[in-house]
Amino acid sequence: MSIGSFIARRLIKERTHATSFSRPINVIAIIGIALGLAVMILAVSILTGFKQQIRDKVAGFGAHIQVVNFDSNISYETVPVSAYQSFIEKIKNHPGIKNIQVYATKAGIIKTDDNIQGVVLKGIGSDYDWSFFASNMVEGEVVTVSDTARTDDVIISRKVADMLGLKLGDSFSMFFVQDPPRMRKFTIKGIYETSLEEFDKTYLFCDIAHIRSLNGWKENQVSGFEISVKDFDDLDAMTEVVRDAIGYKVAEEEEQLKVTNIRTRYPQIFDWLGFQDTNVIIILLLMILVAGFNMISGLLILILEKTNMIGVLKAMGAGNKVIRNIFLYQAAWLTAKGLFWGNIIGLGLALLQLKTGLISLDPSSYYLKSVPINLDPLHILLLNAGTMAAIILMLLIPSQLIARITPVKAIRYD
Numbered sequence: 001m002s003i004g005s006f007i008a009r010r011l012i013k014e015r016t017h018a019t020s021f022s023r024p025i026n027v028i029a030i031i032g033i034a035l036g037l038a039v040m041i042l043a044v045s046i047l048t049g050f051k052q053q054i055r056d057k058v059a060g061f062g063a064h065i066q067v068v069n070f071d072s073n074i075s076y077e078t079v080p081v082s083a084y085q086s087f088i089e090k091i092k093n094h095p096g097i098k099n100i101q102v103y104a105t106k107a108g109i110i111k112t113d114d115n116i117q118g119v120v121l122k123g124i125g126s127d128y129d130w131s132f133f134a135s136n137m138v139e140g141e142v143v144t145v146s147d148t149a150r151t152d153d154v155i156i157s158r159k160v161a162d163m164l165g166l167k168l169g170d171s172f173s174m175f176f177v178q179d180p181p182r183m184r185k186f187t188i189k190g191i192y193e194t195s196l197e198e199f200d201k202t203y204l205f206c207d208i209a210h211i212r213s214l215n216g217w218k219e220n221q222v223s224g225f226e227i228s229v230k231d232f233d234d235l236d237a238m239t240e241v242v243r244d245a246i247g248y249k250v251a252e253e254e255e256q257l258k259v260t261n262i263r264t265r266y267p268q269i270f271d272w273l274g275f276q277d278t279n280v281i282i283i284l285l286l287m288i289l290v291a292g293f294n295m296i297s298g299l300l301i302l303i304l305e306k307t308n309m310i311g312v313l314k315a316m317g318a319g320n321k322v323i324r325n326i327f328l329y330q331a332a333w334l335t336a337k338g339l340f341w342g343n344i345i346g347l348g349l350a351l352l353q354l355k356t357g358l359i360s361l362d363p364s365s366y367y368l369k370s371v372p373i374n375l376d377p378l379h380i381l382l383l384n385a386g387t388m389a390a391i392i393l394m395l396l397i398p399s400q401l402i403a404r405i406t407p408v409k410a411i412r413y414d
Contacts, residue, residue, distance in 0.1 A: 025298050026298050026301070028294065028298075029294040029295050029298035029334055030334055030337050030338040031341075032290060032291055032338070033294060033295065033335055033338025033339060033342060033387070033391070034338045034339070034340075034342040034345060035342070035345070036287035036291040036338075036387070037291070037338070037339055037342025037345075037383065037387055038342045038343075038345040038346035038349065039283065040284050040287050040346070040383050040387070041342070041343070041346030041347065041350060041383060042346055042350060043280050043283045043284065044280060044284075045350050045373050045374055045375050046371055046373065047279075047280045048374040048376060048379065049372030049374035050273075050276065050366075050368070050372050051273050052372070052374050053367075053368060053372045054273060054367055054368075057132075057194050057196050057199075058262055058266055058269060059132075059228065059232075060132030060133065060136075061194075061199050062226060062262060062265070063101070063226030063227055063228045063262075064228055064229045064232070064238070064262055065226070065228075065229065065235075065239055065242055065259060065262075066224055066227070066259070066261070067081075067087075067224050067225040067227065067242065067246065067257050067259050068081070068225075068258060069081045069255065069256070069257065070256035070257060070258045071256070072223070072258075076106060076107045076120050077106065077107065078104070078105060078224065080104075080215070080217050080221035080223065081222060081223075081224060081257065082220055082221060082222075082255060083221065083222045084220055085225070087242070087245040087246045087247075087257075091227070091241060094238075094241060096231065096234050096237070096241065097228070097229060097238065097241075098129075098228040098230045099129045099227070099228045100226070100227050100228075101127045101128045101129060101226050102124075102125045102127065102208065102222040102224075102225055102226075103122060103123065103124055103125075103128075103208065103222065103223055103224060103225075104122070104123040104212065104223040105120055105123070105211070106120070106123075106176060106211050106214055106215065107119075107121075107176075107177075108121050108174045108175060108176045108177075109174065109177070110160070110164060110173070110174050110175075111172075111173055111174075112164050112172060115163065115164045115165060117160060117163055117164055117201075119160060119174075119201075119203070119204050120203055120204070121174065121206055121210070122205050122206070123205075123206055123208030123209070123211035123212070124143075124145060124205055124206075124207075124208055125145055125147070125208045125222075126145050126147050129228065133190075133192050136192045136193060136194050137155075137190050137191070137192050138158055138192065138193050139167075139168045139190065139191040140168045140189050140190035140191055141189060141190050142155060142189075142190055143189055143205060143207065145207050145208070150207050150209040150210065150213075151207045152185065152207075153186070153189035153207075154187070154188060154189065154204050155188070155189060155191065155192055155204070156188050156190075156192075156204050157191070157192055157193060157194075157200035157201065158191055158200070159193070159197060159201045160200070160201055160204070161191050163201070167188070167191075168188055168189075168190070168191055169188060170187070170188050171185055171186065171187045171188075172185070172186060172188070173185050174186060178214070184210060186206060195363035195367050195369055197363060197367070208222065211223075227242060235261055235262075235263065236261075236263075239259060242259050243259045246259065284383075288386075288387060288391075291335075291338070291391060292390060292391050292394035292395075293394075295335060295395060296394060296395060296398050298331065298334060299327060299330075299395050299398055328392065328396075331395050332388070335387075335391050336388070339384050339387060339388065343380070343384070347375070350373050350375055351375075353371055353373050354373040354375070357369070357371075358370075
C-alpha cells in the first residue's frame, strides 16, 4: 500500500467516526453526484426505451426492410411481383435476417349503419410473423391464415373499432373503389392497440387471398416482401445484403425490384427520434458538470481543512504528488459513495416505472401509454465509469493548489 492511500484511508475512517467542518460540504457533494447519476440513468434508460419501443412498433406494421416492384410508389395500390424470387433462398439463412414474409395492400372503405371510415386492408400469408400483434392484442386473437382455404377473419385496431362502433365478433362490409366496384364482408377475430395512432387508424389485417381476388392477381403474385432483421443496429448492413442478393436486372422480361427500409420510409419519425439523442447528451453533460463542480468545492474544503497536515508532510519530505494523491483518493471515495447512492436511486425509480407504469403519457403525442424504460447493464456501467473518470479529471486542476502551499505557512495556518 502506498503512503498516499494509507493516509487517505486513515482520514476517511476518521471522517466517518468524527465531525469536521468539511463534512456537510462532503455530504452535499455526495448528494449532488448521486442525484446527477440518477438523472443520467433515468435519461438514458427512458431514451433508449422510447427509441426501442417506437422502432419495434413501426417495424411491426411493415418489418425493417421491404422489397417491392420498382414501379411501386407511396400508393397502397401496388404493382404486383412474383412471390417466387431467387433472392429469398440467398438471404433467408443469413445470420442477421430474422424472417421473410409476403404481403399485399389495398385501400378501401368500411361502412356501418352509422359511420364510414377509409382504411388500408393488408393481406398476409401463412408465413407472417404475428409476434408483434400477438403482444398488442386487447381482445380476441390473431388470424389463422392457411394456404389451402381462405378466411374472412380480420384483426382491427381499437381506434377503428371505437370510431365505427364495432366489437369483437361483429361482421362489417368493406367497399373498394375500382372498376367495377367491389364489396367484401369480414368478421372481427381480434382487436389490437399499439398507441401508434396514425398506424392504428389505417391498417386492418386479413388473408392475402382477398387482395389477390380483388385485384385479379394470380396465386403467386404479391405486393412485395417484408424482411425483419435480428438487430436494428445492423439495418443498413442488412439492407445492403438484400440489395446484393437481388442484384441488377437488365432484361425487360425480368421484374425490377427495389429495396427500402423503415428509416427511409418513415424519415419524420426517425428524425424525431434522432433529436432526442441531442437532448440526452445535453442532460448528461450538465449533470457531469454539476457533479464535477460539487466535488471541486468538496476537494478545496478538504485541502483547506488539512492545511496544517500538508505543511507537516512537506516538512517531513513528502512530495506534492504524494500529498495530491491523498486528497484525490479521498475525492474518489466520496465520488464512489455518490455513485453508489445514485445507482440505488436511479435504478430504483427506473424499476418502479418499469413494473408499475406509474408515469403515463398521451399516446396521441408520444405513441406510448407510459414512460418506457430500457435498463441495459452496459449503459449503467459506462455511465458510472464515465462519471468517475470525468470527475477525477476535473479534480486534477484544483489539486495543483497543493504545490503552492509552503511548509512554514501551512504549519502556522489556523
